[in-house]
Amino acid sequence: AQSVAQPEDQVNVAEGNPLTVKCTYSVSGNPYLFWYVQYPNRGLQFLLKYITGDNLVKGSYGFEAEFNKSQTSFHLKKPSALVSDSALYFCAVREWTGANNLFFGTGTRLTVIP
Amino acid sequence: DVKVTQSSRYLVKRTGEKVFLECVQDMDHENMFWYRQDPGLGLRLIYFSYDVKMKEKGDIPEGYSVSREKKERFSLILESASTNQTSMYLCASSSRTGAYEQYFGPGTRLTVT
Numbered sequence A: 001a002q003s004v005a006q007p008e009d010q011v012n013v014a015e016g017n018p019l020t021v022k023c024t025y026s027v028s029g030n031p032y033l034f035w036y037v038q039y040p041n042r043g044l045q046f047l048l049k050y051i052t053g054d055n056l057v058k059g060s061y062g063f064e065a066e067f068n069k070s071q072t073s074f075h076l077k078k079p080s081a082l083v084s085d086s087a088l089y090f091c092a093v094r095e096w097t098g099a100n101n102l103f104f105g106t107g108t109r110l111t112v113i114p
Numbered sequence B: 001d002v003k004v005t006q007s008s009r010y011l012v013k014r015t016g017e018k019v020f021l022e023c024v025q026d027m028d029h030e031n032m033f034w035y036r037q038d039p040g041l042g043l044r045l046i047y048f049s050y051d052v053k054m055k056e057k058g059d060i061p062e063g064y065s066v067s068r069e070k071k072e073r074f075s076l077i078l079e080s081a082s083t084n085q086t087s088m089y090l091c092a093s094s095s096r097t098g099a100y101e102q103y104f105g106p107g108t109r110l111t112v113t
Helices: none
Strands: A003-005 A010-014 A019-021 A024-026 A033-038 A044-050 A056-058 A064-068 A073-078 A087-094 A102-104 A108-113 B004-006 B010-013 B019-025 B031-038 B042-049 B064-070 B073-078 B087-094 B108-112
Touching (some): A024 A073, A033 A064, A033 A073, A044 A056, A044 A064, A073 A087, B019 B108, B031 B064
Parallel strands (some): B010 B108
Antiparallel strands (some): A019 A073, A056 A064, A087 A108, B004 B019, B087 B108
């Protein structure tokens, strides 16, 4: 069975500081991992994915994510936060049974303080 | 770019009404999904479809049905809307090749009064 945990419901960071949004996962099979962002009253937008290869994955809007197999983590990072990064962030893992759907975490609300 | 569109951004319906939510994707994706999103509960899968006329129940199918008559279109039907179906509804699609990342529509915020 697969699962995704986003241990923080809310993350606050000052503008210009580095940000991290945490995600840990459990999956039987190779971990295909994803990050999505949701702005208010909008659908989810795909940010980045890890399938294989380099542990540091670069995505849209200056975001990157670090895959750590030993810690089963896939944390989202950005070197310098912008106020416009304030949004809801979802981590997801692909399941390897049935229809190979994505299983989503419950989301982390990021607030960047000016 | 993948484009997934949903028929309405906001919808207000009365209890007992039959409600249709439509979703169209333009990337020839095989898979399509309907989720509902509620605060603190994240995304919950209602139904999905991996081919025309095929459908599979997700985690919370009760009170909903779906229809997929054409590859690009996936409809969610609330047979008799109830107040506990007030929610944000998100449609998504994905290819059956590659990493299976899903692409989402803008969402429909449904209020049932």
